[in-house]
Amino acid sequence: MVEHQVIAKAQKAKEAARKMAYIPADAKNQALLAMADSLVKHAEEILKANEVDIAAAREKGLSTALIDRLLLTPARIKDMAEGLRVVVSLPDPVGEVESMWTRPNGLQVGRIRVPLGVIGIIYEARPNVTVDAAGLCLKAGNAVILRGGSEAINSNKAITGVIAGAAIGAGMPQGAVSLIEITDRAAVNVMLKLNEYIDVIIPRGGAGLIQTVVKNATVPVIETGVGNCHVYVDKFADLAMAKQIVINAKCHRPGVCNAAESLLVHRDIAQDFLPGILSALKEAGVEVRGCDRTRAIGEWVKPATEEDYAAEFLDLIISVKVVGSMDEALDHIYKYGTRHSEAIVTESYSRGLRFLREVDAAAVYINASTRFTDGYQFGFGAEIGISTQKLHARGPMGLKELTTTKFIIFGTGQVRS
Numbered sequence: 001m002v003e004h005q006v007i008a009k010a011q012k013a014k015e016a017a018r019k020m021a022y023i024p025a026d027a028k029n030q031a032l033l034a035m036a037d038s039l040v041k042h043a044e045e046i047l048k049a050n051e052v053d054i055a056a057a058r059e060k061g062l063s064t065a066l067i068d069r070l071l072l073t074p075a076r077i078k079d080m081a082e083g084l085r086v087v088v089s090l091p092d093p094v095g096e097v098e099s100m101w102t103r104p105n106g107l108q109v110g111r112i113r114v115p116l117g118v119i120g121i122i123y124e125a126r127p128n129v130t131v132d133a134a135g136l137c138l139k140a141g142n143a144v145i146l147r148g149g150s151e152a153i154n155s156n157k158a159i160t161g162v163i164a165g166a167a168i169g170a171g172m173p174q175g176a177v178s179l180i181e182i183t184d185r186a187a188v189n190v191m192l193k194l195n196e197y198i199d200v201i202i203p204r205g206g207a208g209l210i211q212t213v214v215k216n217a218t219v220p221v222i223e224t225g226v227g228n229c230h231v232y233v234d235k236f237a238d239l240a241m242a243k244q245i246v247i248n249a250k251c252h253r254p255g256v257c258n259a260a261e262s263l264l265v266h267r268d269i270a271q272d273f274l275p276g277i278l279s280a281l282k283e284a285g286v287e288v289r290g291c292d293r294t295r296a297i298g299e300w301v302k303p304a305t306e307e308d309y310a311a312e313f314l315d316l317i318i319s320v321k322v323v324g325s326m327d328e329a330l331d332h333i334y335k336y337g338t339r340h341s342e343a344i345v346t347e348s349y350s351r352g353l354r355f356l357r358e359v360d361a362a363a364v365y366i367n368a369s370t371r372f373t374d375g376y377q378f379g380f381g382a383e384i385g386i387s388t389q390k391l392h393a394r395g396p397m398g399l400k401e402l403t404t405t406k407f408i409i410f411g412t413g414q415v416r417s
Contacts, residue, residue: 040078072127095114096113115142121144164176237273251286270293289308
């Protein structure tokens with residue numbers, strides 16, 4: 001029964017994708033605007049569904065940070081709608097001719113950007129992903145099959161009903177946006193093997209979800225990132241700036257993948273910097289787990305383990321280590337980082353450039369919070385996720401990353417001899 005239901009939606013999505021590939025940008029934009037207006041119009045209905053999910057999450061004992069990821073408010077719904085309107089303002093990548101050249105035989109050879117086809121999005125917790133994914137996939141000419149986590153099932157049903165109905169009403173084909181409403185993990189297992197219908201799977205969530213998808217899928221996967229993000233405070237750092245960046249990176253929204261999970265401090269400034277930052281973190285409700293040198297300055301700090309240095313906490317917890325050199329900081333990031341977002345705070349131009357050059361991550365910052373690794377902040381409108389792999393897409397994935405290319409050839413009767 002589960003298999004039949006999933007395959008039926010995938011078949012409709014494939015039929016829709018064939019039509020989506022050549023729908024004009026203006027028509028897609030009108031659908032996006034209709035989706036945005038419908039979200040605002042039906043906000044109360046969506047919020048009521050979200051209340052059911054929040055109550056269930058609290059009953060299950062989910063952390064405050066995870067509940068925050070799940071929570072919808074009138075302001076967040078307006079932001080979701082605004083994200084769709086921003087996507088409308090972005091250029092449509094479909095049909096863009098990336099290059100064209102002429103061969104000696106007169107053939108004109110070029111590459112043009114085209115949709116991926118049917119995209120399956122498997123994600124956890126955050127119902128805003130439902131809107132971001134649908135909007136970006138639609139604008140890039142794809143059909144999308146959404147499969148959110150069970151903790152947000154009521155919110156996702158309400159949102160998908162609203163935006164899919166608006167898209168169809170604006171002329172998009174049936175199946176262009178659909179949701180797998182089955183919360184049984186068997187539905188995911190079916191999706192992962194549907195090579196006949198689904199062109200790519202994008203998992204968005206914790207390490208467990210991502211690895212399950214990567215290990216079990218036969219459909220191609222774009223791997224999105226677990227975020228064990230570091231802020232390294234160099235010996236030449238502006239300490240006031242460093243404090244501001246660390247607090248923002250850790251505390252602004254601790255339950256998201258671009259939040260800082262680890263703080264590295266150069267030993268030359270540790271005595272000056274750590275007392276103030278530890279106090280500020282404690283005041284913000286952050287549990288600090290640190291090395292011996294950190295604990296010598298803050299006696300209340302818990303001892304850090306190897307597991308702590310490798311952890312994506314997604315909560316008000318941070319690991320702290322005093323390092324003896326920049327080399328040690330780089331080695332620590334290489335060992336424990338997840339190639340998501342890494343930051344250095346320094347007034348040294350050369351040391352900042354060295355950090356940019358040597359750190360292997362999707363986003364590398366000098367003197368800024370890791371919280372900016374986000375499609376909206378980078379000017380992409382919404383985002384489909386943040387890729388930490390190196391093939392096809394890396395970093396925040398916007399419209400262009402949801403397309404591929406094909407060759408186009410213009411001839412005048414040439415035949416190969």
